[in-house]
Amino acid sequence: MAHAARTIEQLIDAAEAEARREPFPVDAAVYEHAKRDPGRPILYAGTLDAPVAVLARDLGRDEVAAGQPLIGAGGRLVRAEIVKRHGEDRNEEALKHALLTNTVPFKPPGNKAYAESVRVRFRPFVAELLAGFWTGTQVLTLGTEAFRWFEPYVEGGAFPESAATDARFEAAYTCRLPLAGGKAKVVSVRPLPHPSPLNRRWYAKFPEMLARRLAESGG
Template identity: 50%
Template sequence: MDEIKTLVDKIRQEAEREDFPVDLPIYQGAGKIPTQPILYAGNLDSNICFFGRDLGKDEVAQGQPLIGSAGKMLRKGFYQGVYHQQPSSPEDLQSICDRAILTNTVPYKPPGNKAYTIKVKERFRPFIAQLLAIYWGGNQIVTLGTEAFKWFAPYGPKEKLEEFWQRGDRYEAQLPITLEAVDFQGTKHQRQVSLLPLPHPSPLNKRYYAKFPQMLQQRINQFEF
């Protein structure tokens, strides 16, 4: 865990090096330091990763990714899929962190509900890549939404990812890629993983919102725990 603490410290140092858009009122209202990253929640020894776009106000307040309305829908569905019963308490929803990790393209909350620019994502990419390729031990990544899936574009032939994304069965199929990261000593690391995309479970996503629980269950049936 000392290595993860170092990673978090390095992210904070990068955030303090040069300004970038952060939703300051949300951090101030929650009594949180805006440059302190909320990198992940969950078990680094798990085989499953849920990968979202960025943080919301609930995530800032509670200090972990995917804990707002969309995240709770995800957690509820995952709990049902794993334990074959309805969660009955906040502790039940939190318990999925024993079986997965949850993280995002950027460990900060952007102003409003707008996605971070490519420039900001690339600035923090090396740290997220380290988390996934070095410190996490799994190999199945469920991406939530277009922004989350396309974050992985550098780790495979561009035409291959675009072709996959245009497939009608992209929310049932899997895409193997090779994650790459460089640690703070300059050593390169690689990790073979599979992407299992899903739409983002947001109420604003009218096309897929009602279908998301069933789509998630189909993905859970593909998991190797």
């Protein structure tokens, strides 16, 4: 484990230091419009002691404007299902019941995924967030990139063949996130399709799939 922050603010500061160490692509115009520093990571939103974490790919325009993950069109679907499950009436209340984060805590230019080299740079910070600061054990991933982020932590370092099929949406995968001192935190990863309206195959089914995953996770 590359970092061992004592507080969540130290972890965010360490991720910022990494961002400033060497340039990488960020959507500077979106940060400028939102009056936010493009070098300051938007690492997470929600509650560190929530039972469920939701991992998405990266930030979008709405997320930068709000300064928190999962608040755009897809994020609103996720939040709505969480608050529905808990009898709340405002999407903001989802933050009491889940931790929301991304594989990279920055917005890439356009709507393109970050290169693997960028994910590698920021992987230690996201891993430490999930292993060292979040106390839950149930993770829901949104889309292929977020699901595959966990592959290095699966037994043998590779998902089974079924993980490349629709069977993954019915399965849970045990992963071991590294902790300081050679220890590990065991989490259960339950993949979901990406909740974008452009994902025509799954979009209409997504709320039902998410509700089932939340029920499985106790979230």
